[in-house]
Amino acid sequence: MTKSLSDLCDIHIESLIPWYVTNQLCEDELVKVQHHIDDCADCAKIVEEERKIAIFIQEREANKIPSDWKIFQQQLLNFDLEHPNPMTVQSDSEIKKSPHNIIRFPILRKTKIFISKPKTLGFIITAQAAALFAIILTPDTNVFNNIANEDDQIYNTLSSDQTEPNQNINIVMQFDPSLTIEELNTLLNNNKIKIISGPTSTNAYRVKVPNDITLETLRSHENILIAEPISAE
Amino acid sequence: MSDRAVSPNSAYAEQSEAAFIKRLVDRDMQAFECLYEDYRKKLSYFIANMVNKPQLVEEVFNDTMMVVWQKIGDFAGASKLSTWIFAIAYRKAIRARSKIDEPISNDTYIHSIEDNDTEDTLEKSRLRQILNKAMETLSYEHRAVINLTYYEGLHYRDIAAIMECPIDTVKTRMFHARRQLKKSLGGNIADWL
């Protein structure tokens, strides 16, 4: 019969056996355990038992997690749209307290472009978005044609998407970053894509497309990397 | 020995962990996709041992990765990235468990890898079944500590960080988990030796 551990063996040594078996102990502990099992047949037997159990545990496996990166990526993009500066994320309760979850552009705060006397919050966003594009794209392009007009600025408040069935579809889109401005413009015009806001830190744009264009059509376009409908939360 | 949690074969192993974390902080979507696919494998067993409904496993995994995306800027590198991610998954799994009414059973989700090329397959298969049943009798904390030690091959220090408990608690849990496992296995453990 085996002796009770507490009678003869240092409980501290015995409790290290699992990590002795998995070769995780530091030199100091390793020597102590090794020294003990050289003299203690009970603990040597425990080591063998634990080795066996470890192998059986390692032979277990789980089904692969049924998860879809494309769908998940959309959630990441949505998060960044709602929290343009993730390092200073508001708590959920703070977000709920504010009447509108306005998209803010952290890049803009660093720029020295000022907009004179905006009348409405919606206008601030329009002007800021325009300023943003002016910084990123060269000023003599007609990319501004693709920015939705001020009437569409309802889309800038994430909490108030009141899209009616016949209105255009709100989408998050990423384009091939190697596109020239002309190519981007052509792409936007040909597909009647209107940029609402962006880019975010992940280079995503919030856009509108006519509802007779399907997501599949957009996704099949080689220069559109991502086209995901914005989920109504 | 198992090195799943700190696999040197990870898609991003060529670069230093610090450089990889910097890419995540900089919102490099390709880097995050790498991480996502990598941890989809790494976390599958650990999460499935905590919550056994496929949709819950997926939910816990996605919640975990969302927190990684949200908080990577706060990750100070006090631990390994893998330890930090496992700790998030552990918390998310505990929270998910608290929402389930029925007891959790692992029969459908966890299984053993069978090898068919040895003569003792039947006997081994019987022993595996007994062990899998014995694992189910453990509390989720005891099961977690067994899995983190033997399946993930982690040091007790990392396990303490993941389970947010003192090192001595990890050792005590492991001690009791092993004792209970052997009790459930009964005389069968002698057959293995």
Ligand SMILES: [Zn+2]
């Ligand atoms: Zn001993």
